[in-house]
Amino acid sequence: MRSFLQAVLGPFDALLGAIPLEAARWIVVGFFLIAGAGALLVPRAFVFRGAPDDRWHRDLRLWAILVLLPYLLIYAFL
């Protein structure tokens, strides 16, 4: 079982080991960007469903981007 799992997981482990740390940083930043893009793609009707009104400050896509931004900056520059 151990050798089977090593044979299956080994190539993936080697692939990850070959990625330089600076590239890893941008992969992580890309992960945040994909999450943000996903939030922006959510339809307006879905976002406002259950809201008392549809004024701009209740747009949860805007909330998502505003909260995401500091996280993105932290991983891009810290």
Place this chain on the structure above:
Amino acid sequence: MTDGAIGLAGIDYAIVLIYLAGVVLVGTWFARWVRSPGDLFLAGRGLPFWAVGMSIVVSDIGATDFIAVAGGTYRYGLAQANFDWIGSMPALLVAAFLFVPLYWRARVYTIPEFLGRRYNEAVRTFLALAWGLILIANLAIMLYATSILLGSLLGWDPLVSIWVAALVVGIYTTSGGLAAVVMTDVVQLVVMFVGGTALVIRAVWEAGGPAAIRERVVERGPELADHLNLLLPHDSPTPFPWSGILLGLGIVLSTAYFSGNQVVVQRALGAKSEWDAKAGVLFAAFFKLFIPLLVAVPGLAALVLLPELDRPDAAVPELIRLLLPPGLRGLMFAAFLAALMSSVDSTLNSASTLWTQDVVLKAYRGIARRELPERRALVVGRVLSVAFLLAAALLAPEIERRFGNVYNAIQTMFSLIQGPTLAILLLGVTWRRATGWGGLAGLASGVGLAVVLNLPSMAGIFRAQEPFLFVAWWSFVFSLVVTVAVSLVTPQGGDHRPEAAVTGYGS
């Protein structure tokens, strides 16, 4: 008083007593509105977004986080902060825009109930029993960890600490239910932030400011070379290589935690509207941004102020003793209590919800062929809460004695089930073809692989010291593959009800 105890003055005890009395008063005040299980477990679906968000954050942060995360930062550096940054934000977005709206619309009490509707009753029972047992065990561990914490900080007897904590939390959780838990959580978040900020400001000031801390850490050379890096190489000897942080934490564990853990999701289920449920989860993401500042920065400051510590976990107690005057010590201690009580009350309420809804009421329905009246169901919920608290308080002193390092065992138990749970949740809400047999096979095989990967004979198969991040990732992937494969060869019929859950943004 034991060695290392920080000691409290009269004014500190006064602050702590005022805090405890305030929390019990606020909590028990909500008992007057509890008339049904819906009131006890979901706060009558009347929670505003800000209360949902603050409660999610404070339920996630335990008293031991203040000690262990600062200790981890002292030992491994800033990489420890990943658990609150990459381990929160993307997962909270997924929870807010994918899972939580579906749960809220389904008007369920628990995640197993939701998955039971989507797949079948076997999946519901499997998950309810597994999560129910894990939550009760976790409750006992929290009380035990608390007794150790209070013993080391104040020199209190462990048994006294356990029973005092159980009594205070038990009074308002069993009487006021989720509304009491959430509203006391709001108070506790404020106390936690004020107390924690006092320590951070004082510690950073004494260390000479952020620039001086950076300079002194760099001066220590290769020993602390990675301490200011958030991302560590894949072959890092720490438990936090970037690959595990991204795949195991960022994609699997955090998503499973914020979308599939009853303790977290239950607050959103109690929101007064679908919008409040979604907004509450995003509001939590805002607060999570600041958590590493409270719990990790003291560890960095301690590298400068206390460079020769034998035990990294002693960093925060030593900083408190060294830097905080009477009054502020009481505030910081109240912050510890706030972190502790908010985790214990949330876990207790959720364990009681799971067992009441998915085990007792379901069994009654099966045997008596009718529903239990609401007032009796309410009594069942309260009796179970008291029983779990008593069981946890009685188990707590025995746990370490009988089983050794149980805290790690509980973390491992969580990692066994979170990946497979996420896999069947994800397929359940995004793929209509997923069948009941597929879900059950995916869940069982994912847990099975996670168990195998944790066997002693598998040691060294991953490069990381404690590979729970990679175990979570691979059990998730395996569970996904098995669920898809079995779903494709099993018929859509019988219990198969994709319409109960599959997402539709257009609907």
